[in-house]
Amino acid sequence: MIKTPPHLEIHDDRFGLLVHPMSRLERIATGFTWTEGPVWFGDHETLLFSDIPSQRILRWSEADGVSLFRGNSGFNNGNTRDRQGRLIGCRHGCRDVVRTETDGRLTVLAAEHDGGRLNSPNDVVVSSDGAIWFTDPTYGILSNFEGYRAEPEQTARHVFRIDPATGTVAPVIGDFVQPNGLCFSLDERRLYVAESGSSHDDSVPSVIRQFDVDGARLTDAGVFAEIDTGLPDGIRVDVQGNLWSSAGDGVHCFAPDGTLLGKILVPETVANLCFGGSDGQRMFITATSSVYRIFVDVKGAEPWTRGVGA
Numbered sequence: 376m377i378k379t380p381p382h383l384e385i386h387d388d389r390f391g392l393l394v395h396p397m398s399r400l401e402r403i404a405t406g407f408t409w410t411e412g413p414v415w416f417g418d419h420e421t422l423l424f425s426d427i428p429s430q431r432i433l434r435w436s437e438a439d440g441v442s443l444f445r446g447n448s449g450f451n452n453g454n455t456r457d458r459q460g461r462l463i464g465c466r467h468g469c470r471d472v473v474r475t476e477t478d479g480r481l482t483v484l485a486a487e488h489d490g491g492r493l494n495s496p497n498d499v500v501v502s503s504d505g506a507i508w509f510t511d512p513t514y515g516i517l518s519n520f521e522g523y524r525a526e527p528e529q530t531a532r533h534v535f536r537i538d539p540a541t542g543t544v545a546p547v548i549g550d551f552v553q554p555n556g557l558c559f560s561l562d563e564r565r566l567y568v569a570e571s572g573s574s575h576d577d578s579v580p581s582v583i584r585q586f587d588v589d590g591a592r593l594t595d596a597g598v599f600a601e602i603d604t605g606l607p608d609g610i611r612v613d614v615q616g617n618l619w620s621s622a623g624d625g626v627h628c629f630a631p632d633g634t635l636l637g638k639i640l641v642p643e644t645v646a647n648l649c650f651g652g653s654d655g656q657r658m659f660i661t662a663t664s665s666v667y668r669i670f671v672d673v674k675g676a677e678p679w680t681r682g683v684g685a
């Protein structure tokens with residue numbers, strides 16, 4: 376019987392099948408200010424991630440370590456890929472959602488709604504129909520640390536959807552204090568959204584909410600799970616439907632019914648995570664000044680991040 380290592384906390388036996396007790400938590404990069412937005416490019420064997428305050432998107436690979444992917448990033452935060460493999464990013468400074476075309480040009484996909492600038496797009500996910508869903512809390516305009524201080528021009532902190540056919544930017548949820556990370560269930564019939572409003576108001580519950588999805592229409596389906604330490608920021612689902620959430624003490628793993636299975640304890644506050652690696656079975660964790668990696672015995676639910684067509 377292998378003892379549970381100190382970086383794992385097992386709440387349910389199923390967790391032992393997801394994170395092997397011999398797995399190590401490796402710090403693969405450090406020296407940053409606030410890391411976020413990890414996304415794996417399997418076709419390049421590369422991880423991209425943001426260091427928001429230093430206005431950089433960094434690139435990491437096993438062969439070459441860390442290098443600069445993009446400077447003057449506009450305080451880029453969350454990242455994902457669309458089904459064509461293009462990088463989609465959220466920029467606090469530019470207060471927009473931007474796509475990097477295959478030739479490197481940038482296309483702004485969303486910058487305003489109802490006559491006002493967006494707050495500061497934070498995180499983004501693309502559904503299989505090509506719609507782009509993103510959160511718009513105010514973190515990037517509260518100070519000049521990770522954006523530019525400004526008064527909100529939106530009446531709420533929305534979750535928005537960009538229609539794939541028309542490009543129209545429409546709010547789909549408007550009752551969050553601060554919506555943050557988001558991801559879909561395996562069948563895309565459910566959207567999970569992290570509420571991180573406790574960052575500035577202790578009375579806000581640190582929860583992941585869930586919504587039933589019917590095309591562009593969402594119906595509130597209540598709380599999926601509560602985070603017992605810190606708050607939820609970035610979230611991802613694996614191919615078994617488990618949901619992995621960032622938290623104050625590491626990464627928490629929940630079964631599809633919301634049962635807490637276990638935790639990966641990380642020595643720095645975690646903001647986000649993604650699946651990747653050449654075999655698809657590494658979890659990359661952006662945590663404050665560092666990026667960590669750990670073997671997990673399950674792949675992520677977004678195969679297009681492993682490599683286009685993979």
Ligand code: MG
Pocket residue numbers: 411452453497498555556608609646647
């Ligand atoms: Mg975030």
